[in-house]
Amino acid sequence: MRNDGQCKKLDQKWGIVMVRRIIGTRVAFGVAIVLAFAACTPEPPVEVVAPAPEPAPVETPVAVVAEPAALTDGLVTFLVGDAFHQNGTPxxxxxxxxxxxxAQSTVRVDDNSYVDIQFGTFAAIRxxxxxTVTISQLSxxxxxRRATIELVAGTVLNNVEQLTGTDRYRVRTASTVAGVRGTAFGVTATEDGRTVVGVRTGRVSVAPRVVSEIEDLADDIADDDELVGLVESIVRSFDEGVILIDEQQVVVEEPVAGEHEQQVAAVAEAVRTLVLEPAQLPEQRQAAREDVRRLGEQAIAARPTPAPIESVTQEVREQLQRIEDLRVLPDPPAPRARPDAPAREAHEAPVVESARLSVRVQPDTATVYADAVAIGGVRFSGVYxxxxxxxxxxxxxxFEPFIEEVTIGEPGLTELQVAMVALPEPEPVVEPVAAAAVPDAxxxxxxxxxxxxTTPANAGILxxxxxxxRGSFAGEYEAGTRLSFDASLAGYEPAQRVVTVEERPVDVxxxxxRVQRAITVNATPAGAEILLGGRRVGTGTYTGSHAVGDSLRFE
Incomplete structure (x- = not known):
């Protein structure tokens, strides 16, 4: 046992240690100090309690709202004949x-076939x-809402609802881009390199393809407001070169590489340099902007005379009329999973309010209609x-005519196999046995x-x-036979023709x-001009009759 002197020294020594350890909140050393004092004196030790550790701060969870994934799939809503799909594989x-x-898929349609593809609820194409097309952009x-269709060959018909804000819808060929804000139009890429753009309703701008490539580059410089504004002004100047409205078309010849094409390409290269080299010094970046401005002004000033705008030809008009059959489903079902498709990020599927209908008709020579629309084949599928x-x-x-109403039931596939009934063969005429007393038959x-x-060509005939x-009928009758034909089609006034067969062929x-309805438009202020399809039709007020079902665009 230690003496009192030793204990005093320990008191002093451990007292210092105790203070230091308590300040450091070390509980183990506090206990050691208590034991040391107990060994030196019979008096009860002074209990030292280490301060309780401070509670860890409670972090309040922050709610993170995930941005909904973009829809990047189109949906096949109607198919006649055969079409094929390619996506990243040969x-x-x-x-x-x-x-x-x-997106990035290529679709090919065979002869005597066509396919309708819907993009969300804002556009559909036939x-x-x-x-052959490639869906180069779909988001x-x-x-x-943005979509870009690359037309490799053939014809694509487009039905696009009104676009707003940063929405974008374009069809590009090797030489041309057609951009819209909401319209029904068609684009054809011919075998000789020409591009034909025709508008049924709405407004379409037609510009060199490279202009759209400059516009795409602008998406990557959104943080440079000055440059974005500059690029948009250049694109807008080109877009205003050729503007098509209702019942107009333009034919763009295959471009010949020349000075103007080189100037536009130089603008694109200057913008591309700014996109790929964002870490330039401020003075370097400003100089690069000035290069874009200068090159853009030169390209716009040297722009050649645009192709002439003309009224649509009969061939183009017939193409555009088929847009009436191009339906946009308000609630398209989620696309089916394809075993050959690569895995992609899922997006929220819309509520399924539609189902599939598949129809097959025999014989192959039949003309088939669905809701009075000529299908153009005996095998088709559609979403309804x-x-x-x-x-x-x-x-x-x-064959006997076939007419049947099909009610679309629960989600899934409804199939209809039609075997038309052949008309009875006329009985052969049996020649009577010759007899001496029987006169000739x-x-x-x-x-x-x-x-x-009929006109239209899909009117029903009774x-x-x-x-x-529908559309046509032929038969053979004896002279003097009285025939009554009735023709009808939704949206049209019915008509009747009664003919008496003469001793010669008869064409009916x-x-x-079209059923007409009156419409009145009033403008505010009262002196404002009123444009219909880009044409002036009145000041302050307009009244006119128009066919039921027509889409009218007033400005």
């Missing part, structure tokens, strides 16, 4: 109704026979809203052909109250007139 896969068409999200009633008609020479009465055609076809033409 193999071509058959397309079917309900299949997805992701690829006509012998057409649909709240506040921004659940509960919709679709009228299927089929007509073929030598009466000759068969002559029959004469009656041909009926003969004496019985359906016999039935032309239907």
């Amino acid at each position: 193999e071509w896969y058959p397309l079917d109704i309900g299949d997805p068409v992701p 690829l006509e026979p012998r057409t 649909i999200k709240p506040g921004e 809203p659940i509960g919709a009633v679709v009228t299927i008609e089929a007509y073929a020479e030598g 009466e000759p068969e009465p002559a029959r004469y052909r009656v041909n009926v055609r 003969l004496d109250g019985r359906p016999v076809g 033409s039935i032309v239907l007139s």
Whole structure:
């Protein structure tokens, strides 16, 4: 045992240590100090309690709202014949109704075929026979919808709803870009390198393809407001070169590499340099902006005379009329998973309010209609809203007409196999056995052909109250036969023709007139000019009659 002197020294020594350790909040040393004092004196030790550790701060979780993934798939909503899909592989896969068409896909349509593809609810396209396109850009999200279609060959028909803000929809060929804000239009890339752009309704700007490439580069410089404004002004100047409105077209010849093309390419290269070299010094970046401005002004000033704007030809008009059949489903179903498709980031699927219908008709010579629209083949598939009633008609020479209403049921596939019933063969005429006293048999009465055609070409035809076809009908009848033909089509006034067969072929033409309705438009202020389809139609107020179903654009 230690003496008192030693204990005093320990008191002093450990007292210092105790203070230091308490300040350091070391509990273990505090206990050691208590034990040391207990060994030196019989008096009760002074208990030293280490301060409790401070509680760890509680972090309040911050709610993170994930931005919804962009929709990057188109959807096959209608298919006649055969179409194929390619996405990053050399193999071509058959397309079917309900299949997805992701961005960067290439789609090819065979002869006597066509396919409709829908992008969200803001646009739909129809690829006509012998057409190939690539969906080079597709991104649909709240506040921004963008799509770019690369037309390699053939014809693409477009039905685009009104675009706003930063929305963008374009069709590009090897030489041209057609940009819209909401319209129905068609673009054809011909075998000889020309581009034909025709507008049914709305407004379309036509510019050199490289202008759209400059516009794409501007997306990568969003943090440079001055440069973005400069690039947008250059693009806008080119876009204003050729503006098409209702029932107008332009034919752009294959470009010849010349001074102007080189100048526009120089603008693109200058912008590209700014995008790829963002870490320039401020004075260097300002000098680069001035280069873009100077080159842009030179290219705009040297712009050649644009191709002349003209009224659509009959061929283009017939193409554009088919846009009426191009439906945009309000609630398209989620695309089906494809086993050949690569894995992609999922997006929120819309509510399924539609289902698929597949129809196959025999014989192959039949003309088939769905809701009075000529299908152009005997095998087709389509996506329709659940509960919709679709009228299927089929007509073929030598067969009874087929007409049936199909109600679209629950989500899934409804199939309809149609085998048309052949008309009975006429009984052969049996020649009577010759007899000396029997006079010669009466000759068969002559029959004469009656041909009926309607305008529009898909109007339904009734003969004496019985359906016999759409658009056209032909039959042979005895002279003196009285025939009553009725033609009708939704949106048109019905018409009737009664003919008496003469001793010669008879051609019957039935032309239907559109149902008209009056419309009045009032402008504020009262002195404002009113434009209809880009043409002045009045000041302050306008009243006119227009066909039911027409899309009118007033400004």
